Amino acid sequence: MTCINVREGDGIVSIITLDACGAPILGEGRLLQLSNISEFSFEDQIDEGDTVTEKNFGGRKCYTDVGCDLISSIMLDMTSCGINPALDAFLTGSAIKLNDADEISGYSRKELVCTQNVAVEVLMQLDTDACAEGGDAPIAGWLFPLVKNWKPNGGTTLNGSDLVKPPYNGKGFLNPNLFDTVVDPLAKWVDIFSETDEWYSFYIFPGEDVVMPTADCDPVELTEYAS
Numbered sequence: 001m002t003c004i005n006v007r008e009g010d011g012i013v014s015i016i017t018l019d020a021c022g023a024p025i026l027g028e029g030r031l032l033q034l035s036n037i038s039e040f041s042f043e044d045q046i047d048e049g050d051t052v053t054e055k056n057f058g059g060r061k062c063y064t065d066v067g068c069d070l071i072s073s074i075m076l077d078m079t080s081c082g083i084n085p086a087l088d089a090f091l092t093g094s095a096i097k098l099n100d101a102d103e104i105s106g107y108s109r110k111e112l113v114c115t116q117n118v119a120v121e122v123l124m125q126l127d128t129d130a131c132a133e134g135g136d137a138p139i140a141g142w143l144f145p146l147v148k149n150w151k152p153n154g155g156t157t158l159n160g161s162d163l164v165k166p167p168y169n170g171k172g173f174l175n176p177n178l179f180d181t182v183v184d185p186l187a188k189w190v191d192i193f194s195e196t197d198e199w200y201s202f203y204i205f206p207g208e209d210v211v212m213p214t215a216d217c218d219p220v221e222l223t224e225y226a227s
Contacts (some may be wrong), residue, residue, distance in 0.1 A: 003008060004140070005126075006117075006126065006140050006205060007051060007126065007127070008120045008127060009124045009125045009126050009127050009140075010035075010124070010125045010135070010212060011035065011037070011122065011123065011124040011125070012034065012035055012054065012122075012123050012183075012213045012215055013033070013034050013035075013037045013078070013120065013121070013122050014031065014032070014033045014035055014120070014121040014122075014123070014185050014210055014213060015031070015032040015034070015087070015090075015091075015118050015119075015120055015223070016031055016035045016118060016119040016120075016121070016183065016185060016186070016222060017030045017031070017090065017117070017118055018116065018117035018118055018146065018175075019117070019118055020115060020179075021180075022117060022145070022146050022175040022176070022177040022178060023105075023177045023178070023180035023181060024119070024178070024180070024181050024186075024222060024223065025182065026183070026224055027221065027222060028219075028220075028221045028224050028225065029219040029220070029221070030219065030221065030222035031183075031185065031214055031219060031220050031221065031222040032086055032090055032219050032220075033140070033213045033214065033216055033217075033220065034080075034084070034087065034215055034217065035080040035082060035184075035215035036080065036082055036084070036215070036217065037078060037079065037081060038079040038080065038081040039077070039078070039079040040076075040077070040078050040079075040122060040142045040224040041076070041078075042074055042075060042077070042078045042142075042144070042172070042183075042200070043074070044074060044075075044078045044199075045068065045071065045072045045073045045074065045075050045171075045220050046071060046072070047070045047071075047072045048069050049066050049067025049068045049069050049070070050067045050207075051064070051065075051066050051070070052064065052065050052066070052067070064145075067147065068217070069212065071172040071193070071199055072111060073173055074144065074145055074147075074170070074172030074173075074199050075170075075171060075172075076120065076144060076171070076202055077163050077167065077168070077169050077196045078120075078167070078168050078169075080165060080166045080168070080221060081163065081164070081165060081168070082163060082165065083164055083166060084162065084166075084217055085097065085104050085105070085106055085107035085169075086104055086219050088166070088168075089107060090108050090116070090118060090219070091116060091118065091150035091168050091170065092109075092112050092113065092116060092150050092151065092152065092168070093110060093111075093112065093113030093116045093218070094107045094108060094109055094110055095107060095110055097211055099159045100136065101200055102141075104218055110226050112150070112151055112158050114148060114149050115148060116148060116150055117146055117148045118146075118147055118148070118149070118150075119144065119145055119147070119175070119178060120143075120144040120147050120172075121142070121143050121144075121185060121186065121189075122141065122142040122143075123139055123140070123141050123210070123213070124139065124141075125138075125140075125207070125212055126138050126139070126140055127137050130227070132192040136206070136207025136208050137207045138204050138205060138206055138207050139204070139205045139206075139207060139212065140199075140202070140203075140204055140205075141188075141189075141203050141204075141205055141210075142198075142200060142205060143186070143189050143193055143200060143201050143203075144172045144200045144204050145172075145173075145174065145175035145178045145193070145195065145198070145199075145200070146172065146173045146174065146175035146178070147170040147171065147172045148170060148171060148173070149170055149171040150168055150169065150170040151167035151168070151169055151170075151179060152166065152167065152168060152169075153168055154165040154167045159161060159201050160170050166206070172200060173198060173199070174195075174196075174197070174198070175195060176195045176196055177195070178193070178195050179195060181224055182224065183222055183223065183224060183225055184222075184223050184224070184225050185213065186225075187221075187225040187227075188205065188209070189201070191201075208213060209216055210223045
């Protein structure tokens with residue numbers, strides 16, 4: 001499979017809470033798996049290498065070179081399809097509001113928490129054109145091992161016609177501690193993703209090897225993988 005066509009399909013965005021060192025935090029309410037994401041995009045942020053030009057004593061150019069371009073971070077943009085208080089809390093550290101039945105019913109904006117670390121996995125089951133004969137449709141996966149510095153990325157407008165879709169923006173980095181504890185959602189990446197030097201990874205999983213997660217607007221338990 002040298003040419004991979006990715007356009008549409010059933011998709012899930014999983015957000016996994018990480019501690020200050022980038023290791024997963026196990027427990028109740030530490031995993032959010034959403035299908036109601038309106039748009040997800042990412043872009044490599046590149047620091048261009050310095051240009052060096054030297055001239056000789058007569059003013060003629062005698063040397064020129066350009067340093068290596070380097071990745072500084074990965075810019076992620078994610079737009080929620082509707083208001084999701086749990087998502088806002090996971091990304092920006094806002095305060096969750098509960099109703100009398102202890103159900104999530106809202107949130108309040110607080111000062112942004114730049115160390116609100118999460119790992120982000122995107123899974124998309126490809127359309128039937130990608131099916132192998134006699135097999136299940138493959139699943140395209142993207143893994144961003146550490147994303148922080150989240151912030152709201154635009155205003156919110158109530159206009160009586162359009163759905164309210166809060167946008168968020170975060171910065172992705174390397175994470176050598178992602179597999180300090182192997183958690184269920186990321187177990188399939190252990191032999192694929194290199195913690196030491198990969199900013200993110202894209203991979204096509206065979207359809208019969210991966211079960212798409214069940215979407216839930218509320219956080220669920222993050223558990224350790226048991227082989």
